[in-house]
Amino acid sequence: TDDFRLGFVHQKIIEEQYGYRKIDTGDRTVAIRDWDPGDINKFYFSYTSNYNRWLPWLSSLDFTSELSSKAWNSDFDFVRLALKYQLQLAPRTKCWRIIFRNFLGYLHHENSRVPIQSQFWLAEGNPNQRFKYYYLRSPGSMPAWLPYHLPGDGNLRGYFNKLISGTLPLTANQIATANIEFVHRNVHNLLPKFFRKQFSGINFCLFFDGGGFWGSQITEKALLDAGFGFRFYRQILGRERQLRIDFPLWLSHPNIDNQA
Numbered sequence: 001t002d003d004f005r006l007g008f009v010h011q012k013i014i015e016e017q018y019g020y021r022k023i024d025t026g027d028r029t030v031a032i033r034d035w036d037p038g039d040i041n042k043f044y045f046s047y048t049s050n051y052n053r054w055l056p057w058l059s060s061l062d063f064t065s066e067l068s069s070k071a072w073n074s075d076f077d078f079v080r081l082a083l084k085y086q087l088q089l090a091p092r093t094k095c096w097r098i099i100f101r102n103f104l105g106y107l108h109h110e111n112s113r114v115p116i117q118s119q120f121w122l123a124e125g126n127p128n129q130r131f132k133y134y135y136l137r138s139p140g141s142m143p144a145w146l147p148y149h150l151p152g153d154g155n156l157r158g159y160f161n162k163l164i165s166g167t168l169p170l171t172a173n174q175i176a177t178a179n180i181e182f183v184h185r186n187v188h189n190l191l192p193k194f195f196r197k198q199f200s201g202i203n204f205c206l207f208f209d210g211g212g213f214w215g216s217q218i219t220e221k222a223l224l225d226a227g228f229g230f231r232f233y234r235q236i237l238g239r240e241r242q243l244r245i246d247f248p249l250w251l252s253h254p255n256i257d258n259q260a
Contacts, residue, residue, distance in 0.1 A: 003048040011040040011117075023163075032167055034127045036115035038075035042068035058088040066118070078109040080118055082153065099181040103153055107173040107215070119171040122213060122223065123159040125152035126171075149246065155179050156209045158225040158248025162256050164217045170256070173215030182206045183231065203231035207246065224252035 013019050019035040043066070050060040066080040082105045089098040105120040117127040129152055130136040142148055149160050154177045159170055187204040210224040229246035 001050060003046075005046045006044070008041070008043050011042075013037055030163065030167055032163065032169055033116060034169075035117045038115065039073060040068055040076060040115060040118070041072045041074040042066050057090070060084075060086050068118075070112075076109075076115055076118075077112040078107055078114045078118065080114075081106045082120075095184055095186050097183050097185060099179075099183060101155065101179040103155070103175065103177045103211075105153055105172075105175040109173075114173065116169075116171060119173065120153045120175040122154040122170040122172060122175070122177075122211065122216075123149075123152070123156045123162065124169075125150035149244075153177070154209075154211050154213075156211060156223055156225055157207065157227065157246050158209075158251045159223060159256070168217065170218065171216065172213035175211060175213050177209065177211030179207065179209045201233045203233070205229045205231060205246075218256055220253050220256065222252070223256075224250075226250045 013035045016037070019033060019037065020031040021034045022029055023032050044064065046062070046064045048060070048062050050058075062082075062084040064080075064082045066078075068074045068076050068078050068080075070077055083103070085102045087100045089100075090096075107114055107119065119126065125136075130150055133150070135142055136148075136150065149157065154170075154172075154175055156170075156177070162170060164170065182205065184204040187202060206226075206228050208224075208226045210222065212222045214221070225248050227246060227248040227250065229244060232243040232245075234241055234243075
């Protein structure tokens with residue numbers, strides 16, 4: 001299928017307190033700036049395809065472009081281009097599947113900064129992406145102690161709570177990342193027979209993330225991480241729901257939050 005969308009969006013934060021989100025870092029709770037004040041008026045165009053007759057196996061392609069200009073009373077001038085491709089391969093063993101995700105992002109601006117909610121977030125979903133979920137869009141909806149991770153542009157797991165100067169998230173103006181997962185779909189068969197039924201529907205995952213960044217506040221030009229996780233599938237309210245739990249075991253720059 002192919003899906004095309006064209007539209008216009010107006011954004012403006014009404015109260016300053018909604019521009020911050022609390023994150024529990026372990027030894028303290030900090031307020032992260034999520035939204036910059038000002039009027040954002042932008043046109044957008046998006047294209048999504050999962051037409052498997054020309055995209056191999058289970059795959060999808062998403063392209064989005066945004067144009068904000070002071071010509072239509074926006075406080076910001078920028079062009080935002082984003083391309084995401086995801087491919088899922090199922091080898092003949094049927095126990096393993098490989099999921100590959102690639103993301104490219106580019107922001108162009110002249111004599112105008114880009115609001116933080118429109119920048120590319122390296123680790124998690126940016127505020128515009130989180131706004132689509134009612135339990136993430138408002139402060140207080142999600143407890144500060146819960147390390148919920150919404151996959152965003154870079155999707156670098158493990159850098160979720162790594163902050164710049166204490167209150168700013170990891171962002172960039174240009175980004176190129178790749179994520180790969182090796183998922184075992186019948187991990188319960190490796191357990192003793194007594195536990196197999198209780199743990200059916202649980203997938204085991206090994207993951208590796210990496211990316212390069214430009215126009216960022218951090219000095220590193222690349223970040224890498226690796227770890228393992230579990231995927232739980234259950235029928236809830238007539239739909240199959242997925243719960244993901246990831247454990248990043250290695251970060252190429254674990255002390256990045258100490259940089260200015």
